[in-house]
Amino acid sequence: MSEFYLRTESIKQNEILNLSVVNAADRKILDALKSNEPCLLEGSRGTGKSFLMRVAELELEDESSANVTVFVPFNMSSLITTEDNLQFYHWMMAKTLKYLLNKLRKKGVVVSSLTANLLSNDESDTEDGVQVSLKEIVKMFEDSYKGNSTLDISSLPDIEDVKEAIQIICEENSLDKVVFFFDEAAHVFRPEQQRQFFNLFKDLRSPYISCNAAIYPGVTHFGDSFELIHDCAYKKLERSISESDYLQYFKDIVFKQSDDRLKADIDRQRDLFNTLVLSSGGNPRMLLRTLQDLSKFNTSNVNAVIKSFYRNQIWIEHTELGDKYKGHQGVIDWGRKFLENSVIPRVVDYNNSRKEKGIDESTIYFWIHKDSPEAVKEALRLLTYTGIIRTVDTAVRATRAELGTRYEIKYGCMISLESSPHGESPEFYKNLSIKKFPEFGKNHASYSGSDVLLEVNDELQYKESLRSLLEKPIDVLVLLTAWQKEKLKAAGIQTIENLHTNTEESLIEKIYGVGPARARLMKNAANAELLEYISG
Numbered sequence: 388m389s390e391f392y393l394r395t396e397s398i399k400q401n402e403i404l405n406l407s408v409v410n411a412a413d414r415k416i417l418d419a420l421k422s423n424e425p426c427l428l429e430g431s432r433g434t435g436k437s438f439l440m441r442v443a444e445l446e447l448e449d450e451s452s453a454n455v456t457v458f459v460p461f462n463m464s465s466l467i468t469t470e471d472n473l474q475f476y477h478w479m480m481a482k483t484l485k486y487l488l489n490k491l492r493k494k495g496v497v498v499s500s501l502t503a504n505l506l507s508n509d510e511s512d513t514e515d516g517v518q519v520s521l522k523e524i525v526k527m528f529e530d531s532y533k534g535n536s537t538l539d540i541s542s543l544p545d546i547e548d549v550k551e552a553i554q555i556i557c558e559e560n561s562l563d564k565v566v567f568f569f570d571e572a573a574h575v576f577r578p579e580q581q582r583q584f585f586n587l588f589k590d591l592r593s594p595y596i597s598c599n600a601a602i603y604p605g606v607t608h609f610g611d612s613f614e615l616i617h618d619c620a621y622k623k624l625e626r627s628i629s630e631s632d633y634l635q636y637f638k639d640i641v642f643k644q645s646d647d648r649l650k651a652d653i654d655r656q657r658d659l660f661n662t663l664v665l666s667s668g669g670n671p672r673m674l675l676r677t678l679q680d681l682s683k684f685n686t687s688n689v690n691a692v693i694k695s696f697y698r699n700q701i702w703i704e705h706t707e708l709g710d711k712y713k714g715h716q717g718v719i720d721w722g723r724k725f726l727e728n729s730v731i732p733r734v735v736d737y738n739n740s741r742k743e744k745g746i747d748e749s750t751i752y753f754w755i756h757k758d759s760p761e762a763v764k765e766a767l768r769l770l771t772y773t774g775i776i777r778t779v780d781t782a783v784r785a786t787r788a789e790l791g792t793r794y795e796i797k798y799g800c801m802i803s804l805e806s807s808p809h810g811e812s813p814e815f816y817k818n819l820s821i822k823k824f825p826e827f828g829k830n831h832a833s834y835s836g837s838d839v840l841l842e843v844n845d846e847l848q849y850k851e852s853l854r855s856l857l858e859k860p861i862d863v864l865v866l867l868t869a870w871q872k873e874k875l876k877a878a879g880i881q882t883i884e885n886l887h888t889n890t891e892e893s894l895i896e897k898i899y900g901v902g903p904a905r906a907r908l909m910k911n912a913a914n915a916e917l918l919e920y921i922s923g
Contacts (some may be wrong), residue, residue, distance in 0.1 A: 389645045391675040395437040396460075403441045408639040410632055417443050419620045421450075423564070425588065425598045427615070429607070430624030431774035433672030436601035439624065440568045443599070453563040455494065459486045461571045461584075476583040480543055483567065483587075487553075496560050502552045506544055550593045557595045567591070569600040582610030589618055604778065605768030625777065626669030628798055629819070637664040640671055641678065652684035659689050662812045666693050666799030670774055673701075673799075686809055693808045697799035702727075705773045715769070721837060722766025726775065726796075729833035733825040734796065735804065738815075741823075749815050751801050752824035754783060756791040759829050762837040767794065775800060785826045793824060857884035874898050 392398050398406065409417065419426045420443035430436045444456040459482060484506055491498060498506075544552075553565050569588070584600075589612065591598050604623075615621045626633060638660065642650055653660045667674035673696070680692050705723060709716030730753050741748045755767065770776045771794075779793045798816075805811040827833065860882060861872055878897035880886050889897070 389649045389678075391644045391679055393433075393672055393675055393679075395435075395441055398438075398441075400441070400445070403438070404445055406643045407438070407442050408636060408643060409442070410636050412626070412630075413439065416622045416624065417446065419622050420568075420599050421447050421566075422620065423597055425592065425619040426622060427600055427602055427619050428622050428624055429602050429604050431604060431670065431772060431777070433670050433774065434624045434626075435671050436624055437570050440570060440599060440601060444566075444568055447566055451563065453561060455490060455496070455562055455565045456568065457483070457487050457490045457565060458568045458570065459483050461569060473583060475580040476587055477543055479584060479587050480546070480549070484544075484549065487565065487567075491556065496556065496562070498556065499559060502555050502559075506549065506552050546587075546590045550591070550596065553593065554595045562595075564595050564597055566597045567599065569598065571601070581608040582613075585609050585613040589613055603772050605771040628665050628669060628816075629821070633669070634661050634664055637667070637671070637674060641674070644675075649678075649684065656684065658813065659684070659686060659809060662802070662809045663689060663693070665812060665816055666697060666797075666802060666808070668774070668777065668795070668797040668799060673774070686807075690808050693799055694803050697797065697803035701773070701775060701797070701800065705770065705775060708769065708773070718762060718766050719769055721762070722770050725763070725766060725833060725837075726770060730825070730827070731796065731801070731804075734801065737823070737825055747818045748820050748823055749818040750820060750823045750825075751796045751798055752779065752793055752821055753796070754785050754791050754793050754824050754826045756785075756789060756827065756829040756831075757782070759791075759827065759831070760834055760837050763834050766837070779821070785824075789828070791826070793821075857882065857887070859883050861886055 392406070395403075416428060416439055420428065420440060428436050428439065441458065444458055447454045447456050461479065461482070488498070488506075556562065557564065569584075588598050588600060609615065626636070630636075638653065641653070641660075645653070663677055664674060667677070677692050677696050680696070681688050702723060706719065709719035734750060734753060738749045755763065767776065771778055775797050777795045777797075779795050781792045782790050783793045785791055799808075802808045802812050802815060861875055861880065864872075864883070864886075875886065875898070880889060880897070
């Protein structure tokens with residue numbers, strides 16, 4: 388099978404547009420990301436949020452040299468652990484300014500001594516001086532998980548000085564605006580980080596600044612001062628399997644990365660490919676992962692991969708969240724049990740009863756009463772984060788005109804229960820009806836046990852979980868190749884922390900036969916994988 392890019396971080400900037408497929412819904416999102424209004428883009432893991440932001444970034448630069456785009460990855464946020472109550476705000480500020488100055492330097496934009504002085508409280512009056520100071524602050528924050536950092540943030544500027552500096556830079560260099568793209572906006576299990584992020588997001592508002600950020604469904608905490616309706620354009624990155632262009636859209640995405648043999652297989656067995664596309668429920672990464680797992684493109688292999696991935700792997704990855712973050716383990720485990728033992732059997736029974744009666748109807752939907760226990764809602768929110776379910780709509784009237792939320796179960800999770808998923812899929816898909824769904828009222832018996840679940844946001848518990856994660860062996864990083872793991876272990880790099888603390892230079896020195904280019908590839912791949920693992 389072809390080898391696919393599973394993460395945007397692995398794709399070179401000059402290859403992004405060649406790999407992009409943009410439909411009408413994507414274009415609306417891109418227009419929002421390129422507008423003067425701040426935009427939040429919400430989507431589950433693997434839906435392509437980072438990729439779309441990269442496309443918007445490149446389009447803005449192509450449209451006008453007066454646009455300065457700055458892509459700021461916040462995936463290191465998991466490692467920040469200091470006594471500073473505004474630790475994340477200060478780290479974000481330093482990181483954002485560091486990436487801004489990097490971009491200005493690449494574009495050949497002049498930063499005057501006045502502007503440099505505004506960007507630093509340590510009286511630096513040169514761009515180089517400010518950049519060194521910011522780099523040191525960022526590094527101290529990102530090493531703070533080791534517990535031995537004393538952070539001096541006195542050189543960080545005030546937010547109003549930052550906005551004034553950016554205005555001066557734009558006016559002195561005939562620039563229209565600076566557009567920030569914040570990726571991995573804040574760690575999903577650290578609500579206080581998220582609240583601080585949205586404070587900065589709102590504080591950066593200016594005629595010369597536009598901010599965009601990628602966020603996750605169900606697990607984002609905006610804080611008291613940020614309002615979705617008033618403070619941003621809010622877009623959801625969802626691809627419904629019922630959309631008319633859904634199957635062709637995903638074929639185009641796959642063909643962008645496929646070799647000629649796979650293209651021929653797909654064209655020859657289009658229905659088989661469609662079963663895989665529908666199973667992914669609109670998630671490009673899941674589709675590419677299942678395609679990559681096929682040794683041969685035929686019915687028996689497709690059935691086996693669908694059963695393996697959607698019966699087992701997708702659930703294992705959800706459960707691992709609880710293993711990583713002990714404070715959430717109870718609600719994560721309960722949510723899986725609720726879906727597997729109560730919701731899915733109810734949906735299966737409904738579908739079987741319709742089939743027995745000769746009624747051409749099937750469903751992958753269920754409804755939860757708006758006044759259901761809060762722990763139940765939290766468990767469902769975490770299931771939307773991992774992409775096992777999707778929130779279709781809220782305030783939906785069901786029996787007795789009661790209001791609640793309608794959810795969609797991943798198509799692959801339902802069809803994988805069949806002995807022959809591909810054999811059942813065409814008829815099952817044709818008969819899908821969003822109007823039919825089992826209902827779970829506010830006091831449903833299946834909520835039993837949820838009343839003892841408590842949401843834990845304790846920072847100390849998070850720190851303990853982080854330490855435990857960093858001590859895990861590199862074997863848990865599933866997307867590192869066997870060759871990479873073998874080479875790393877031979878060099879004495881056994882744990883996630885060992886890998887994180889090694890630089891490209893030390894990898895070159897420790898691993899025989901690894902030059903600068905391969906060392907950078909290994910380090911980048913390892914960083915992306917370990918940070919996604921740490922981040923849930």
